[in-house]
Amino acid sequence: MVDVLGHLGMAMLWLAPAWFILDREKTAALFVGVGLWFGMLPDVDLVLSNIAPLGVKHHGVFHTVLVVTILAAVIGPLVGIALKKALGDSDWFSDQAANNATGFGFVMVWVAGVAHVFADMLSAPDIADSVEPLWPLYQQSFGIDVVWYNNPWANWGLFIGGILLNVALWAWVRRSDRTNGRATA
Template identity: 40%
Template sequence: MVDVTGHFGMALLFAAPAWMLWGRRGALGFTAFTLVTAMLPDVDLVLQGYLPITHHGVTHTLLFVGVTSALVGTVAARYLTDWFNDYRRIRSTHITAETVFVFATAGLITGGVSHLFADVLSAPDIAAPLSPFWPVYSEPVIVDVIYYDSPVWNFGLLAVAVGLHLVLARYERYPLETRYRIGGRSEGDTQYGASGND
């Protein structure tokens, strides 16, 4: 496992495509959300005080990240869609529950998978290896090219990721036209029909 700085750097790298999908405001929100969720698999450090689990166990699997992401995305779509539509700082005429689901689920998956990827690159140095593909493939996956306390890797990764986001933030092209886009289209735009997200 890399330290928290390295996990944030990796999450920023994984979140970089958001600039092409969501546009400026959406990408900033998505990136911030991804940073918040980047430590999701380490919830086992809290849960092991209450449940018989170990660090780098079940919470460090794609199954856990995927199921948790879908559940949180569903709850967000159900309870936050109206709030997002009423919030004046989001420049959009309408955001559907489908868009909120995709945004929340993708943010959690991006943060969680970036964490697993960073851990695979650095475990086992001071922590046990992980089996991210459990239960399909239960053997540990070990690459181990990064040392946990390496400031070059941790701060270097963060610096490169922040630099990439600054470059992408200055890129003036509009994001891709997708049904999950937030902001930028007028209410009369019917390219995506009733499910279009402005």
């Protein structure tokens, strides 16, 4: 289990392929910059358990691929539509993204949410409960046990690694666009 910085870093790492897929560097930057915040989505269970005693357990159902998919299917299209309305006429939202704003939002939220679940699998359940990411299909916990709970080196490493990877990919995309004679937008 990693802390907030680790989750944001893992989300940036998992969102980084956008630099290869999206047709504008600003749209890829938007995808990563907005999407990384959804790297905290499964921890909505912490908020819900503090609001009302509903029996919501941390690392429970909200830390599954199923619930992340459901939340992404609800929240993602709304995010995509909001981004299209706010930025649809700018260089930040390409025609490719605008033509499928709901899919753009879904993928952004889903990838970041699943990255969170994976990050929590990096440590054994030493303090926190284990994660059962494939519930209800497979009701066993998964743990890779490479990170001790709340390890500052792991958290800062993931965060800085996510930033460095995305900055490197941004520079690479800009350079290859100039080399290929395309204007960077």
